[in-house]
Amino acid sequence: MNIFLAIITRDLLLAVRQGGATFLALVFFLLTVTLFPLGIGPEPAILARVAPGVLWVAALLAAMLSLDRLFQADFEDGSLEQLTLSGLPISLIVLAKIITHWLTTGLPLLLAAPVLAILLNMDNEGFAALLLTMLIGTPALSLIGAIGAALTLTVRRGGVLLSLLVLPLYIPVLIFGVSGIDAAVHGLNAKPHLLLLAALTVAAIPLCPWAAAAAVKLSLE
Amino acid sequence: MNIFLAIITRDLLLAVRQGGATFLALVFFLLTVTLFPLGIGPEPAILARVAPGVLWVAALLAAMLSLDRLFQADFEDGSLEQLTLSGLPISLIVLAKIITHWLTTGLPLLLAAPVLAILLNMDNEGFAALLLTMLIGTPALSLIGAIGAALTLTVRRGGVLLSLLVLPLYIPVLIFGVSGIDAAVHGLNAKPHLLLLAALTVAAIPLCPWAAAAAVKLSLE
Amino acid sequence: MGNMEQFLSMGGYAGFIWPAFGIVLIVMAFLWIASMRSWRKSEQALASLRQHRRQRGDIEE
Amino acid sequence: MSIHYFANPARFTRLAGRIQPWAGGLTAVLLLIGLYMALVEAPADYQQGDTVRIMFVHVPAAWMAMFCYTFLAVASAVALIWRHPLADLAAKASAPIGASFTFLALVTGSIWGKPMWGTWWVWDARLTSVLILFFLYLGYMALWEAIEDGQKAGKAAAVLALVGAVNVPIIKFSVDWWNTLHQPASVLRMDGPAIHSSMLWPLLIMALAFKAYFVTLLLARMRMELNLRRIRAMRLAERTS
Amino acid sequence: MFQGRDIACERGERRIFTGLNFTVAPGQALVLQGPNGCGKTSLIRIAATLLKAADGALTWNGIDVAENPEGHRANLHYIGHQDAVKGALSVRENIAMWARIRATTDDQTEAAMAAFDIAHLADTPTQYLSAGQHRRTALARLVASPAKLWLLDEPTVSLDQAGTACLQQAIAAHRAKNGMVMAATHIELGLDDAQILQLQPQLMTL
Amino acid sequence: MFQGRDIACERGERRIFTGLNFTVAPGQALVLQGPNGCGKTSLIRIAATLLKAADGALTWNGIDVAENPEGHRANLHYIGHQDAVKGALSVRENIAMWARIRATTDDQTEAAMAAFDIAHLADTPTQYLSAGQHRRTALARLVASPAKLWLLDEPTVSLDQAGTACLQQAIAAHRAKNGMVMAATHIELGLDDAQILQLQPQLMTL
Numbered sequence A, B: 001m002n003i004f005l006a007i008i009t010r011d012l013l014l015a016v017r018q019g020g021a022t023f024l025a026l027v028f029f030l031l032t033v034t035l036f037p038l039g040i041g042p043e044p045a046i047l048a049r050v051a052p053g054v055l056w057v058a059a060l061l062a063a064m065l066s067l068d069r070l071f072q073a074d075f076e077d078g079s080l081e082q083l084t085l086s087g088l089p090i091s092l093i094v095l096a097k098i099i100t101h102w103l104t105t106g107l108p109l110l111l112a113a114p115v116l117a118i119l120l121n122m123d124n125e126g127f128a129a130l131l132l133t134m135l136i137g138t139p140a141l142s143l144i145g146a147i148g149a150a151l152t153l154t155v156r157r158g159g160v161l162l163s164l165l166v167l168p169l170y171i172p173v174l175i176f177g178v179s180g181i182d183a184a185v186h187g188l189n190a191k192p193h194l195l196l197l198a199a200l201t202v203a204a205i206p207l208c209p210w211a212a213a214a215a216v217k218l219s220l221e
Numbered sequence C: 001m002g003n004m005e006q007f008l009s010m011g012g013y014a015g016f017i018w019p020a021f022g023i024v025l026i027v028m029a030f031l032w033i034a035s036m037r038s039w040r041k042s043e044q045a046l047a048s049l050r051q052h053r054r055q056r057g058d059i060e061e
Numbered sequence D: 001m002s003i004h005y006f007a008n009p010a011r012f013t014r015l016a017g018r019i020q021p022w023a024g025g026l027t028a029v030l031l032l033i034g035l036y037m038a039l040v041e042a043p044a045d046y047q048q049g050d051t052v053r054i055m056f057v058h059v060p061a062a063w064m065a066m067f068c069y070t071f072l073a074v075a076s077a078v079a080l081i082w083r084h085p086l087a088d089l090a091a092k093a094s095a096p097i098g099a100s101f102t103f104l105a106l107v108t109g110s111i112w113g114k115p116m117w118g119t120w121w122v123w124d125a126r127l128t129s130v131l132i133l134f135f136l137y138l139g140y141m142a143l144w145e146a147i148e149d150g151q152k153a154g155k156a157a158a159v160l161a162l163v164g165a166v167n168v169p170i171i172k173f174s175v176d177w178w179n180t181l182h183q184p185a186s187v188l189r190m191d192g193p194a195i196h197s198s199m200l201w202p203l204l205i206m207a208l209a210f211k212a213y214f215v216t217l218l219l220a221r222m223r224m225e226l227n228l229r230r231i232r233a234m235r236l237a238e239r240t241s
Numbered sequence E, F: 001m002f003q004g005r006d007i008a009c010e011r012g013e014r015r016i017f018t019g020l021n022f023t024v025a026p027g028q029a030l031v032l033q034g035p036n037g038c039g040k041t042s043l044i045r046i047a048a049t050l051l052k053a054a055d056g057a058l059t060w061n062g063i064d065v066a067e068n069p070e071g072h073r074a075n076l077h078y079i080g081h082q083d084a085v086k087g088a089l090s091v092r093e094n095i096a097m098w099a100r101i102r103a104t105t106d107d108q109t110e111a112a113m114a115a116f117d118i119a120h121l122a123d124t125p126t127q128y129l130s131a132g133q134h135r136r137t138a139l140a141r142l143v144a145s146p147a148k149l150w151l152l153d154e155p156t157v158s159l160d161q162a163g164t165a166c167l168q169q170a171i172a173a174h175r176a177k178n179g180m181v182m183a184a185t186h187i188e189l190g191l192d193d194a195q196i197l198q199l200q201p202q203l204m205t206l
């Protein structure tokens, strides 16, 4: 447990030191969302209509882009093999890193989403659902993403391959996330969507660290 | 001139060997475009309305993501400093790399765009304009992006910082690109938009390699 | 002759049906040929490598 | 017979050598019969006209797209859990075949869609999940390509295949869910007319032809991969010693 | 007592060596020598369980390491080609961080910096260090948290004579406390009565 | 003749050294020695114009290098800590590629591989090489395309004795053809009558 916490503290410290990773993932989210009104024109009705989708797609991309930080830096400078020699099972090391990833990526996105929703003129009814789906869904993004990040570790410049592996796996999160918000916007019951999303996240908690650990072990050989 | 061509051949060879970079930038473009209908729903009319914007935003993101390949790998393994010692001025080395980047990224995006336009149900009138704006605009993406890639060279995991630097600079390309297509779709004259876009690209050709070279020189110190 | 034309026109949908069948056959044929060719090439390469080694008197695998 | 019975590559090669010509011949014969029945014998549909003939390639291709992924996932599981040395190769060999069939299902479906729905593509649940399946195949093959060391690549790809296999039903389910919420139930009705026996036969024969095609190519590609693996080991040893 | 029996190693589908035996007793040092490419790094990584042996077994006091790999890992320090030093953190932070991750109760960070003569750099971010200073920071981990077995892969790379002397002293102190050392090197390490394991190039196909 | 006069170096807002003079005549070798962090790497990178000197001037046959830096760069080979070797390319491809990029008319790739005894690895992707084999591939660049001045920063890292001997021979042959060598090292390089430049740690704040 001590080691587990030590790893999380270390990763948070590094995130803060290395040019504020937190701040930057957020900025990518912000920028992508801002590009949309520029791309599709400023009509409020259309923006409101596409807002939940754009927000979730941008969140997906921001989370995915920050994934390559997850193991790569530690892998390249030899820290990852040192971590596996700490005596903690690799799946727990992976879990610690997933938690840091969520704290530095998912959480800021969650906090920024309402502001961007206002910019996109989203219906007021959707705000609670937006926050809830993001709260439940973003951990799944970090969990699933860890598998892709681990698989592409030994691949030089794996960033784009990472997206090919991870984005298809993200699609259920996207769909349940958006449909939860849409249901709320249209005055329908959002609960079934939220429950499905929660089921997804809960199922990912034991499965993903295990699969990612297998992939990490491979790339250290 | 010999050295210039030698660098381009080398980079193309590496692109082919290293897991088909070409193929992957393309796939990212395809995937992002696919995410949108999943996010904003399948209604053909709405999709057609947002198609030019979505295509250009996705192209922007795909080009930007492949930027970190531009100098980073060569920087990390010491090849970049060896290249600068080849006796060719650094700005020409940068230009060679920009050309390779366009050949492996811009060109494939250009070729894939019409297929995706069909998926997004874009109006038939827009296809010619789509191809033209992409042909004129994507070189500008590679040129401008090189500056960002060079500036973030010494930044560990600079990917997100890169997007923060580059995306704002991409906005004019996005706006002129989309408005060219929109004009064509609505039966208006697309020519002024295309000319503005071309002016942008032409202006970037001498400026960007020079600025990027200065940044590269800095990061080697 | 008219029969043939009628067959080829596919009730006015020739522009859809023939491309559909065409692309299926093309893709399947392409993959078939590519697979068979690379398999044969690999057999030859292995055989020549083995012979080369036998000539040098190496122990096989 | 133990699970490792066929692990002996020599035994596999012998067996494959015996089956492969038969499977190849069967493919050719079935395909010829199937095409004749599909294009000539089968009647045009009273509603869809001659376009219904596209069904005879579209539906078998769609079936094969799903079958190949199942095969790939099972082979990957066998490779990871029992470390069966041929399972890796079977999974790798089946991926391009599956990807091709998926591509064909998409293209023939699109071509069919234009006359039937008046558009090449709609974001219908079934169409969307096939498109995503296509991406899963691409990712699987790209991962094999990207990792140089064959053994590592095999294991990494197997992990991905299994994760993908868990995800396929979830995608299917979620896309269905998503679609029912947005899609105005107008254009799309896949349940269509009940199938006549005059249409069932060509369909079944084409489906069998595709299966035989799969078996033939699978065997050829597995033998190729096996050869390449041996060649690489021999070359590397030669160079470095 | 750390032993390897009949170890074989495969890399890239080739056998690098087979039938290798070694023993490191408490207080002992084992030096691996041999030409480039003979498998020194591979053997050290096998001993650290970072690489799987194609054959053979490692035992720790007679018990197979495979039974409790995590326990074995917690018993050892591995210094490889890569320094595992973060440029954004200072020398002290780097060393202390690894001590914490190894669940060290008695943190020896200051002593470690003194042992490798980098105390004056304690607050310098490691990205500003020269190659040798960087290497010393990595080596300081050995002293900062205790471990019974040290696995060192060419530890003197980039070190000057003073740095090599620091390392020799650290090794001597470790062995005096019944520690074990396994080191691969091309140059003379100057260890007292170390056993030498000479690896031969013996590539074979499978 | 390559000269540096009154060179000063600043890194991270600190002076590393000042007033440094050196001369390398054709056929001569200059060996830089000194403890970790004294500025050997920095000096070599200044000589390669990869780093700007805070003060002083470099001259090539009496002409200031700053007047035509590209020409100077084309005259030299620099081997640093990083090997500039691509894992996806084979040994031969790597060496030939650099020869082409240096606009070599008379490509000596095969001779270079022979000189460093890696001809048997010619078609192996370099990602499968051991540390020493990797280093030899980097060093082979020196022979594959001619350059008057060799700048070597700890060139023997990871090399075994045979590899070091290859390098010594290559340097001797280079000097016999009136080539110049500047090398930083911690171990004895065994060069005939090399000048030695001993750098002292003289850190100062600005």
Ligand code: HEM
Pocket: D055, D058, D059, D062, D063, D105, D106, D107, D108, D109, D110, D112, D113, D114, D116, D126, D127, D128, D130, D131, D190, D192
């Ligand atoms: C790109 C577009 C299309 C895709 C990706 C696609 C995909 C599929 C798939 C995956 C199946 C197999 C489903 C199963 O057996 O569970 C299927 C079957 C079928 N498709 Fe398509 N399809 C497309 C377009 C069309 C069109 C335009 C039509 C006709 C209007 C059509 C008619 C059928 C029929 C009749 C079946 C057989 C249904 C059954 O066995 O229950 N498809 N398609």
Ligand SMILES: Nc1ncnc2c1ncn2[C@@H]1O[C@H](COP(=O)(O)OP(=O)(O)OP(=O)(O)O)[C@@H](O)[C@H]1O
Pocket: D149, D240, E011, E012, E013, E016, E034, E035, E036, E037, E038, E039, E040, E041, E042, E043, F127, F128, F129, F130, F131, F132, F133, F158, F160
């Ligand atoms: N990742 C790898 N994949 C395939 N082969 C490898 C890999 N790493 C090393 N090898 C090969 O394994 C052999 C042993 O490598 P190893 O790194 O253990 O040698 P070493 O004794 O440490 O050599 P050096 O003195 O050069 O560091 C070499 O022939 C090398 O080519």
Ligand SMILES: Nc1ncnc2c1ncn2[C@@H]1O[C@H](COP(=O)(O)OP(=O)(O)OP(=O)(O)O)[C@@H](O)[C@H]1O
Pocket: B221, E127, E128, E129, E130, E131, E132, E133, E158, E160, F011, F012, F013, F016, F034, F035, F036, F037, F038, F039, F040, F041, F042, F043
């Ligand atoms: N990028 C940098 N920024 C700031 N300071 C640096 C940087 N690189 C090196 N230094 C400092 O400059 C000094 C000289 O470093 P240099 O790498 O030239 O030493 P060196 O003689 O090569 O040492 P070594 O033998 O350890 O390789 C060191 O004190 C180091 O801390």
Ligand SMILES: [Mg+2]
Pocket: E040, E041, E042, F130, F131, F132
């Ligand atoms: Mg080694």
Ligand SMILES: [Mg+2]
Pocket: E130, E131, E132, F040, F041, F042, F153
């Ligand atoms: Mg140095």
